[in-house]
Each structure stands twice: as structure tokens, then as C-alpha cells.
Amino acid sequence: MSANDTFKLDGKDIPFQAGDTVMDAALRAGEYIPHLCHNPEFKPHGSCRVCVVEVNGRHLSACTLPAAENMQVDNNSAAIMDQRRSLLQMLFVEGNHICPACEKSGACQLQAVAYYTRMLSPHFSHFFPKRSIDAAHPDVVFYFNRWIVCGLCERASHEVDKKDVFSTSGRGINSKMIFNSATGKLGDTDLLLTDKAVSVCPVGAILPKHQGYEVPMGERLYVTLRICVVGDVHDKSHE
Amino acid sequence: MQSYESELMEKFLTALLSDTGDAPGRLLQYLCAIQHRYSYVSRSAVQILSDRLRMPAAQINAVVDFYAFLYTVPRGEFNILFSDSITDRMLDNISLLNSLCELLNIAPGVPRADNRVTVDVTSCTGICDQGPALLVNDQVISRLDDVRIQRISELIEAGTSLSEWPASFFMVEDNIQRRDNLLSAQISPGSAINTWREKGSDGVLKLLDQSGLRGRGGAGFKTASKWRFCKDTIADQHYVVCNADESEPGTFKDRVLLNTFANDVFEGMTLCAAVTGARKGYLYLRGEYRYLLRDLEATLQQRREANLLGDHISGQKDFSFDIEIHLGAGAYICGEESALIESLEGKRGIPRVRPPFPVTNGFRNQPTVVNNVETFVAAAKISVLGSEWFSATGTNESVGTKLLSVSGDCSRPGIYEYPFGTSIRQILDDCGANNVQAVQVAGAAGSTIPPGEFDRKICFEDISTGGSIIIFNGQRNLLDMVKNFAHFFCHESCGFCTPCRVGTPLMKDLVDKVVAGHATEYDLQEMRNIGQVMQQASHCGLGATAPNPVLETLEKFPHIYAQQLSSKTYEPAFDVDAAVEISRKLTGRDDPAAHIQEDS
Numbered sequence: 001m002s003a004n005d006t007f008k009l010d011g012k013d014i015p016f017q018a019g020d021t022v023m024d025a026a027l028r029a030g031e032y033i034p035h036l037c038h039n040p041e042f043k044p045h046g047s048c049r050v051c052v053v054e055v056n057g058r059h060l061s062a063c064t065l066p067a068a069e070n071m072q073v074d075n076n077s078a079a080i081m082d083q084r085r086s087l088l089q090m091l092f093v094e095g096n097h098i099c100p101a102c103e104k105s106g107a108c109q110l111q112a113v114a115y116y117t118r119m120l121s122p123h124f125s126h127f128f129p130k131r132s133i134d135a136a137h138p139d140v141v142f143y144f145n146r147w148i149v150c151g152l153c154e155r156a157s158h159e160v161d162k163k164d165v166f167s168t169s170g171r172g173i174n175s176k177m178i179f180n181s182a183t184g185k186l187g188d189t190d191l192l193l194t195d196k197a198v199s200v201c202p203v204g205a206i207l208p209k210h211q212g213y214e215v216p217m218g219e220r221l222y223v224t225l226r227i228c229v230v231g232d233v234h235d236k237s238h239e
Numbered sequence: 240m241q242s243y244e245s246e247l248m249e250k251f252l253t254a255l256l257s258d259t260g261d262a263p264g265r266l267l268q269y270l271c272a273i274q275h276r277y278s279y280v281s282r283s284a285v286q287i288l289s290d291r292l293r294m295p296a297a298q299i300n301a302v303v304d305f306y307a308f309l310y311t312v313p314r315g316e317f318n319i320l321f322s323d324s325i326t327d328r329m330l331d332n333i334s335l336l337n338s339l340c341e342l343l344n345i346a347p348g349v350p351r352a353d354n355r356v357t358v359d360v361t362s363c364t365g366i367c368d369q370g371p372a373l374l375v376n377d378q379v380i381s382r383l384d385d386v387r388i389q390r391i392s393e394l395i396e397a398g399t400s401l402s403e404w405p406a407s408f409f410m411v412e413d414n415i416q417r418r419d420n421l422l423s424a425q426i427s428p429g430s431a432i433n434t435w436r437e438k439g440s441d442g443v444l445k446l447l448d449q450s451g452l453r454g455r456g457g458a459g460f461k462t463a464s465k466w467r468f469c470k471d472t473i474a475d476q477h478y479v480v481c482n483a484d485e486s487e488p489g490t491f492k493d494r495v496l497l498n499t500f501a502n503d504v505f506e507g508m509t510l511c512a513a514v515t516g517a518r519k520g521y522l523y524l525r526g527e528y529r530y531l532l533r534d535l536e537a538t539l540q541q542r543r544e545a546n547l548l549g550d551h552i553s554g555q556k557d558f559s560f561d562i563e564i565h566l567g568a569g570a571y572i573c574g575e576e577s578a579l580i581e582s583l584e585g586k587r588g589i590p591r592v593r594p595p596f597p598v599t600n601g602f603r604n605q606p607t608v609v610n611n612v613e614t615f616v617a618a619a620k621i622s623v624l625g626s627e628w629f630s631a632t633g634t635n636e637s638v639g640t641k642l643l644s645v646s647g648d649c650s651r652p653g654i655y656e657y658p659f660g661t662s663i664r665q666i667l668d669d670c671g672a673n674n675v676q677a678v679q680v681a682g683a684a685g686s687t688i689p690p691g692e693f694d695r696k697i698c699f700e701d702i703s704t705g706g707s708i709i710i711f712n713g714q715r716n717l718l719d720m721v722k723n724f725a726h727f728f729c730h731e732s733c734g735f736c737t738p739c740r741v742g743t744p745l746m747k748d749l750v751d752k753v754v755a756g757h758a759t760e761y762d763l764q765e766m767r768n769i770g771q772v773m774q775q776a777s778h779c780g781l782g783a784t785a786p787n788p789v790l791e792t793l794e795k796f797p798h799i800y801a802q803q804l805s806s807k808t809y810e811p812a813f814d815v816d817a818a819v820e821i822s823r824k825l826t827g828r829d830d831p832a833a834h835i836q837e838d839s
Binding site for chain 1: 286295296297298300301304305307570587592594729730731732733734735736737738739740741742743744745748768769772775776777778
């Protein structure tokens with residue numbers, strides 16, 4: 001494999017290096033493939049399925065798909081965008097996402113990707129699950145309503161913070177997020193505001209306390225530029 | 240201050256951990272042992288395990304919460320789980336469950352206050368030919384009827400220990416109705432290992448290649464190729480894993496193979512170890528089959544004593560191999576090979592990202608052969624009896640025979656071994672099925688075959704199956720099956736990926752809406768759309784096949800839906816009157832004005 005290998009993404013040549021996934025190569029080339037559970041700092045997860053693309057009639061997640069020469073990848077076809085919208089709608093009805101009342105609104109990847117896929121309504125019947133808030137930590141709040149099962153805080157806490165504060169528990173639609181403390185409360189874990197697990201959250205599930213609406217609504221990340229241009233909420237370049 | 244309970248637990252766990260070595264990878268096995276002994280996994284048990292294994296308690300709790308057979312509250316002296324597959328439903332298991340609950344004065348799923356008993360349901364227990372069935376602790380009771388239910392309630396009330404219950408309750412017959420090559424031919428323990436000594440690994444692989452043996456789980460990967468890939472992958476260790484997590488509703492052939500042909504299963508695993516260079520093998524036994532554990536352990540012990548397992552097998556200086564049995568704990572997803580490996584490593588059964596495949600990066604990231612129980616039996620026999628013995632039957636693409644588990648509406652349910660290429664019609668004739676409306680082949684994830692397709696054949700090139708055949712006669716409402724399977728998948732989805740985690744409950748709700756008579760054409764189209772997203776976007780085969788029962792019946796049996804539609808065009812998404820019930824309760828009103836009437 002030479003450094004000049006390429007594959008086609010929606011007809012465009014994308015160069016890739018050995019070991020690249022389709023997502024890696026696309027990100028490097030500045031091409032946007034919508035995603036939620038993927039974060040280039042962590043090993044691909046492949047769980048949200050928002051980055052699923054079509055290759056030779058097969059639907060595969062771009063973040064786990066090894067790039068191969070001359071691969072024809074459909075990322076923006078109508079069929080793929082329809083599927084993505086359905087997946088986003090599923091995520092919206094699974095939890096309780098009240099955007100106007102959320103501090104993360106305007107800087108939330110779930111919301112931004114939903115706009116990007118032109119999602120206009122949740123479409124499916126809401127599950128309206130009864131979920132609580134864990135506000136016992138002095139500096140951090142966890143809103144279970146907004147949790148999207150992306151596993152990023154779990155991975156960050158394990159790999160970067162070396163703390164294993166978060167664990168995805170349960171099964172199927174009864175999956176839940178649990179915290180590693182005797183009481184099960186976030187406040188009794190060793191989580192710190194400065195932990196990677198806090199800043200990595202793509203939605204408003206984990207938010208710092210004692211601050212709110214510091215950036216006015218009209219000036220927030222995805223209000224000024226679409227997510228396909230500006231990228232992920234946790235990108236260093238925004239800070 | 241330490242409580243009495245946690246002192247006892249400390250003692251129990253100290254013994255448990257010293258017996259088997261403190262490997263975090265054995266977590267699930269420890270949890271199964273705790274569950275078995277105490278009827279639940281207590282907080283103090285988790286805390287002690289967390290300290291001893293140096294694992295975060297949350298990770299242990301996450302494992303406990305994943306597996307259906309691990310509980311966080313005591314289930315009591317008798318934990319009763321009625322098998323609740325469609326075949327049990329057809330035999331009216333629910334009225335038996337209700338009478339037992341009535342006799343014991345409890346509600347399903349709620350432990351009785353005296354810590355005596357809990358009655359609940361569980362996914363298919365693999366006793367479909369002798370149902371309705373239940374599990375009581377780790378034992379199976381088959382052929383339930385009113386008399387047995389009455390007796391069970393008396394035994395529970397009297398606190399009679401399970402060992403004193405009538406032995407006839409626990410009889411599970413093999414029920415082999417038709418034998419062909421595989422079940423007729425006998426080989427003696429050690430004979431496959433002798434073949435390897437004579438012919439070497441390449442010789443055995445050549446035999447398997449020539450025989451055309453393909454995996455019996457349903458996917459049909461060539462066995463010789465899988466073993467060769469594993470052998471050729473350079474690594475510290477190689478592993479052999481037997482997938483005995485037979486969980487597809489309606490499948491029970493592995494129950495029979497493990498009960499009567501265990502030596503052949505272990506022979507096949509040992510042969511695979513000889514070929515691939517593995518020193519360690521695992522039999523992953525589904526929790527529902529725990530009642531087979533003691534006999535299986537005894538067979539392993541006999542083989543160790545006969546020098547067919549352990550160090551220097553059959554006097555071969557370079558060949559040491561042993562087999563350990565790992566228990567599952569109620570999770571259909573663990574039949575998927577990479578989820579099975581995660582579970583073997585003591586974790587939640589979440590399917591891995593593939594590639595890499597287990598054959599190069601499997602158990603503990605080492606090359607691992609995962610084969611079906613039936614595949615190991617076939618491989619052992621081929622090595623002794625020759626490839627021609629095997630390839631004498633079957634079709635070009637599907638060589639040999641297949642064990643089918645036949646249940647549902649027929650006079651002779653049980654195990655049928657047929658050459659590949661046998662038609663559905665032939666099977667129906669042989670098992671005494673009349674007036675058949677549909678045959679569900681390959682379980683909940685499989686296909687629904689209408690009478691017009693009964694000449695189709697069981698083989699990889701036509702209808703591929705792990706062996707489940709469920710028959711529905713003309714009196715059945717097929718929607719009962721669709722509903723049972725939709726609920727099954729919702730219960731069994733691991734929750735890792737969005738389309739399966741959210742798609743399965745959406746599908747379940749829509750099927751329930753159809754059954755309740757509230758659905759419209761729009762809802763049917765919704766089911767097709769959701770089904771397509773699940774098929775295309777899911778992370779693994781469970782999600783991709785979960786919509787099958789709905790999609791297959793929508794296409795081939797549209798009338799079962801059409802007759803349920805309340806209106807062709809519009810039906811409110813919810814019942815307005817039911818929605819104000821909470822307000823009525825709060826205000827204490829129930830007069831006519833507190834009800835919302837439908838417009839007439």
C-alpha cells in the first residue's frame with residue numbers, strides 16, 4: 001500500500017494511509033461523515049450507526065471500516081441520509097431531549113447532526129422514559145434524559161482519566177449509565193471537573209455546574225456554522 | 240461493622256476464588272456461582288469481588304445487569320422461570336403460570352415476601368418438543384400440566400428440597416425421531432486423536448476439506464478453512480471454543496448432542512486443538528442447560544483419566560489440552576461468536592467490531608476457533624470414518640446431514656436428522672403435521688414459509704438454518720408468533736447500537752398495536768421502514784435479523800395484518816380517554832363527564 005492510495009467518497013478521491021478507516025481518511029481530507037459516538041481521540045466504537053455509509057450495496061459504519069483502494073463509498077446519497085435521519089429520530093424518542101431547555105443547545109452534536117440530516121420532527125412515538133438527574137457532584141451534573149449511549153465518557157474515563165467512573169449497564173432499551181461509587185452517586189466517585197470524561201460529552205448529558213449560558217444562544221458553535229464545516233464540539237480548535 | 244451476611248459471603252467467595260484462581264476474566268463464572276448459591280448477587284458480594292479482583296464495582300454491576308439469570312434481589316428458595324417461547328405459548332403455558340401464581344398467592348416476577356419463591360418467564364429453554372417447560376433453580380421440568388402445577392405448588396409450600404421432588408418431573412428425553420449418518424455412526428473415544436497421530440494436522444485438514452464440512456450454526460463457513468486460518472495465525476496461544484449457547488427459539492439439538500454424544504463433542508474439540516495447537520478449550524454452555532453440567536463434567540473427568548485430555552494426550556509429548564465449561568446466564572446475544580467470546584472473558588455480551596474475526600483475534604485477542612456443537616461432532620466422525628462417508632449425502636453446496644429440531648403443531652416433535660436438500664414437505668409428512676398454515680424455519684431470526692413454498696429445501700443454497708423448525712396449523716393466529724418474537728428481540732437486544740436498541744421496542748409496540756386492533760396501513764409501512772433501518776444499519780446479526788418475523792409475514796401473510804386493521808387511513812396514536820385516567824384518579828372522579836367519548 002502506498003501513501004497515494006485513494007478511495008471514492010461520493011465520487012471524490014480521498015487519499016488514505018495504511019491502517020486508516022474511511023472515517024479517518026475523510027476527516028483528514030476535510031470531508032464530513034456525520035457521527036456521534038466517534039471521536040478521533042478514541043478507538044472506534046461503531047455503536048451510534050450514524051456514520052453508516054454504503055459500499056457495494058452493504059451498509060457499514062465508516063468509523064470501523066478499513067479504507068481500501070478504489071472503494072466506492074456513498075455518504076450523501078438520499079438513502080443513506082434517510083437512514084441517518086431515522087437513526088437520529090430513534091435517539092430523540094429514546095430519551096427526553098428538550099432542546100429549548102438545554103444548556104447545550106446550539107453546541108450539541110445530536111442537535112447539530114439532526115439539523116444536518118434535515119430532521120424536522122421526532123417522527124416515532126416518544127418513549128418518555130422516567131429518568132432522573134444526578135446533581136450530587138459539587139462541580140458536574142449528569143442528565144440521564146440526554147444520555148445517548150455513545151460510550152464516550154466511559155472510554156475517556158477509562159483510557160485518559162484512568163478512573164472508570166462510568167459504566168454502561170443493563171441491556172437493550174433498558175440500558176443505563178451507572179457510576180462507580182458505593183452509593184452509585186456521581187458525587188461519591190473521584191470524577192473531577194477537569195476530567196476528559198466531562199469535556200468529551202457530545203450532548204448535554206454531562207455539564208459543568210456554576211455556569212450557564214455564558215455564550216449567548218446566537219453565538220454558539222453550530223448556530224454560526226453547520227457541523228459539516230465546524231466539526232465536533234470537543235475539537236481543540238474551538239477552545 | 241461487617242454484617243453476618245457479608246461475613247458468610249466473604250467465606251464463600253474466598254473458597255470460590257481460591258478454587259479457580261482470581262482471574263477477572265472469570266467474573267461471570269463467579270457471579271453464576273453466587274447466584275446459584277444465594278439466589279441473587281448482593282451488594283456485599285459485588286463489593287468483595289471488586290476488592291479481590293481489583294475491578295470497579297460499577298463494571299461488575301454492569302455485568303450483573305446484563306444477564307437475565309443474575310438478579311440483584313433475592314429470588315428465594317425456588318426461582319421458577321416458565322419458558323415463554325411461541326411453542327410454550329401454543330401449549331398454553333400462560334394459564335399454567337397463572338394457576339401456579341394463584342396457588343402460591345403471588346404476582347409474576349415479584350418474589351414472595353417469605354423468601355420462598357418467585358415465578359417469572361424466560362426466553363426459550365430448548366425443551367420445545369416436550370413443553371410447556373419451566374426452570375426451577377437449575378433444573379428443567381418438562382411436560383407441564385395442571386396436575387404437575389398443583390404438585391409443584393405443594394412441594395414449594397412444604398419447602399421440599401429439589402432433590403426430593405419426583406424424578407419423573409425432571410425427565411428430558413432425547414426424542415430422536417430420525418437418524419441418519421451422523422447420529423447412527425459411532426466412534427470410540429480417542430479415535431479421532433488417533434487419526435491425527437497417523438495423518439498429522441495437514442492430513443486431518445485435508446480430510447475435512449475433502450468432506451466439504453461447513454459450520455452447522457447456520458452461517459456455513461468451511462470448517463477446514465476456519466481451522467487452518469487459526470492454525471496459521473502466529474500467536475502465544477490458540478483457543479478452541481464450542482458454542483453451546485443454543486438460544487434460537489425452537490432449537491434443541493445441542494441439548495441432545497450434549498446429553499448423549501458429549502464424548503463426540505469433546506473428541507471434535509480435542510481434534511481441533513491438535514490441529515490448531517490450542518492448549519485450552521471452552522465449552523460455552525447456555526445457562527438454561529445448566530442441568531447438563533454435572534454429566535458433562537463427569538465425561539470430561541473420564542476423558543482426563545483415559546489420557547484423552549490433560550498433559551501429553553495419548554502419550555504425545557507435544558500435545559496437552561484441556562476443556563473447561565463456562566456457563567452463560569440468559570443472553571441470546573451470546574450465541575453470536577464475538578459476543579460469546581466477550582462473555583467468556585467475563586464481560587457483558589456485546590458483539591465486537593469485525594474485522595478482525597475471532598479466528599485471528601478471538602479469546603484474549605488470540606486466534607480462536609468457535610464452532611457449533613454439531614460441527615465438532617461431524618468433524619470428529621469425519622476424521623475417523625472418512626470424507627466419503629460424510630459426503631455421500633447432501634447437495635453440492637451443502638454436504639452431509641443436518642439435525643433439525645421439530646416442534647409446534649405435529650404429532651411427532653423431536654430431533655430429525657436429514658440429508659441436506661430435504662424439502663419442508665418431506666419433514667412435515669414425517670413428523671405428522673396436517674393442515675399446515677406456515678413453518679418457521681431457523682427460529683425467531685429465520686423465515687416464515689407458506690404452503691406454496693413447501694418444496695423448498697433445507698440447505699445453505701436455499702433455506703439455511705441452525706435447525707429450528709416450528710410448525711403452525713390452520714387454527715393458529717400467526718400474529719401470536721410475530722408478537723412473541725417481537726417481544727423476544729426487544730428483551731434480547733444487547734443495547735449497543737441504536738437501530739437494534741430503539742428499533743426492537745418500536746417494532747414491539749407497533750406489533751402490539753396491530754394485535755390490539757388499532758393499527759392502520761400507515762403503521763404497517765412504518766414497520767417496513769423501521770425493519771429496513773434495522774436490517775441495514777445494525778451492528779450485528781441480531782439487529783439485522785430481528786425484524787425478519789415482521790417483514791416476512793407482512794410480505795407472505797398480508798391477510799393476518801389486513802384483518803386486524805381498524806381503519807385503512809387514520810387511527811390516533813394513543814387513547815385519549817385512557818390518557819386522562821391519572822387525572823381521574825387524582826381528582827377522585829369517575830362520572831360520565833370525566834370521560835372523553837369518541838366522536839360518534
